[in-house]
Amino acid sequence: EAGVAQSPRYKIIEKRQSVAFWCNPISGHATLYWYQQILGQGPKLLIQFQNNGVVDDSQLPKDRFSAERLKGVDSTLKIQPAKLEDSAVYLCASSLSNSNYGYTFGSGTRLTVV
Amino acid sequence: LAKTTQPISMDSYEGQEVNITCSHNNIATNDYITWYQQFPSQGPRFIIQGYKTKVTNEVASLFIPADRKSSTLSLPRVSLSDTAVYYCLVGYGYGQNFVFGPGTRLSVLP
Numbered sequence: 692e693a694g695v696a697q698s699p700r701y702k703i704i705e706k707r708q709s710v711a712f713w714c715n716p717i718s719g720h721a722t723l724y725w726y727q728q729i730l731g732q733g734p735k736l737l738i739q740f741q742n743n744g745v746v747d748d749s750q751l752p753k754d755r756f757s758a759e760r761l762k763g764v765d766s767t768l769k770i771q772p773a774k775l776e777d778s779a780v781y782l783c784a785s786s787l788s789n790s791n792y793g794y795t796f797g798s799g800t801r802l803t804v805v
Numbered sequence: 806l807a808k809t810t811q812p813i814s815m816d817s818y819e820g821q822e823v824n825i826t827c828s829h830n831n832i833a834t835n836d837y838i839t840w841y842q843q844f845p846s847q848g849p850r851f852i853i854q855g856y857k858t859k860v861t862n863e864v865a866s867l868f869i870p871a872d873r874k875s876s877t878l879s880l881p882r883v884s885l886s887d888t889a890v891y892y893c894l895v896g897y898g899y900g901q902n903f904v905f906g907p908g909t910r911l912s913v914l915p
Contacts, residue, residue: 726905736904778869784848793851795851
């Protein structure tokens, strides 16, 4: 089966600019996650969708981050305006609903804010 | 949320068996134990998941004692390509219930 697709693979922007990341989950996976992984740390969950509804966004910095999942399939994560500390890899993952058998992650988008 | 503790790093040689132990003293009754592997520039990859006793698949085994306060990921006969970061997660359901710690950086030497 096709994996989780993410784009772009890399992005370099200046602080205060905006950026958007795209994710296409595995077909049939109702649950979609966005994680932020800072160099040397484990991934941190930013937001979780169940179909097109938000289940958990408690760790999403809502003053600058936003995410949507229209039609319950693809998702976009946006940062506006970006700060230096947003430099990280942004990972998208998907899973079957109510799955205890792990998520499938994409390869991520490496964001560098200069 | 159950907090996990794992060694920061481990070294091994090709062909050896590697055991990575994770401590999770406050694991809850419904919590599962899940291990992920992450290579540089890639997202984490699911390795194995278990609830109790022993689970084995084509790449690893997971040993969980009766009190479930720890678990051990066993990688048989590692190769250079097993060099990666390994994460132990404990939780139930999905999302916020599973927290990634810093992981264990395994280096396999020739």
